[in-house]
Amino acid sequence: xxxxxxxxxxxxxxxxxxxxxxxxxxxxxxxxxxxxxxxxxxxxxxxxxxxxxxxxxxxxxxxxxxxxxxxxxxxxxxxxxxxxxxxxxxxxxxxxxxxxxxxxxxxxxxxxxxxx
Amino acid sequence: xxxxxxxxxxxxxxxxxxxxxxxxxxxxxxxxxxxxxxxxxxxxxxxxxxxxxxxxxxxxxxxxxxxxxxxxxxxxxxxxxxxxxxxxxxxxxxxxxxxxxxxxxxxxxxxxxx
Numbered sequence: 001x002x003x004x005x006x007x008x009x010x011x012x013x014x015x016x017x018x019x020x021x022x023x024x025x026x027x028x029x030x031x032x033x034x035x036x037x038x039x040x041x042x043x044x045x046x047x048x049x050x051x052x053x054x055x056x057x058x059x060x061x062x063x064x065x066x067x068x069x070x071x072x073x074x075x076x077x078x079x080x081x082x083x084x085x086x087x088x089x090x091x092x093x094x095x096x097x098x099x100x101x102x103x104x105x106x107x108x109x110x111x112x113x114x115x116x
Numbered sequence: 117x118x119x120x121x122x123x124x125x126x127x128x129x130x131x132x133x134x135x136x137x138x139x140x141x142x143x144x145x146x147x148x149x150x151x152x153x154x155x156x157x158x159x160x161x162x163x164x165x166x167x168x169x170x171x172x173x174x175x176x177x178x179x180x181x182x183x184x185x186x187x188x189x190x191x192x193x194x195x196x197x198x199x200x201x202x203x204x205x206x207x208x209x210x211x212x213x214x215x216x217x218x219x220x221x222x223x224x225x226x227x228x229x230x
Contacts (some may be wrong), residue, residue: 004159031216042205043220056215090159094216101167103148103218104208107160 025093
């Protein structure tokens with residue numbers, strides 16, 4: 001079974017621009033979560049989508065948004081990029097239904113975003 | 117709110133030596149606990165998980181962890197470390213505020229010396 005895929009793997013953007021990152025979960029998984037990883041703040045939860053609905057949201061400004069499609073693929077968007085948005089953005093997929101263990105998630109390789 | 121503390125930022129062990137990485141959590145009810153490993157430039161790989169039942173859980177790559185409710189701990193162990201185990205290790209707990217949210221510790225960087 002294929003794992004979680006994220007595209008692109010690397011991205012360089014300029015301050016003020018916007019960016020869209022994509023995540024395809026493991027087949028059959030309907031939950032997709034996004035995390036931001038930085039050396040200073042560690043791993044921080046951005047949001048989670050399940051069956052196209054945002055189920056939880058972390059403490060990030062409204063510039064960070066996401067969505068999920070009917071095939072469970074998810075995108076996250078960051079508008080008006082700031083230097084501090086430079087990070088590794090990780091996507092995680094999970095089942096959360098059909099007897100699956102709660103919270104059990106599998107991570108993709110991440111998208112490394114550099115804002116200059 | 118839940119929190120996870122990994123007291124050791126860096127740990128260095130010799131190849132073949134045993135390993136224990138510490139994790140303490142804060143959670144009111146029975147927690148859902150995880151250990152993940154991250155190699156440089158990579159995503160997180162699930163090593164093992166605890167939901168209920170036997171407090172000693174086995175994972176991949178020869179790792180195990182023991183849940184101790186009285187100490188609010190979930191320490192990761194390996195009897196004999198290999199050079200390929202050098203990576204960063206994260207302990208996580210399932211949050212109680214809905215969905216699949218995980219709260220992570222700050223991580224422990226493991227260095228293996230030959």
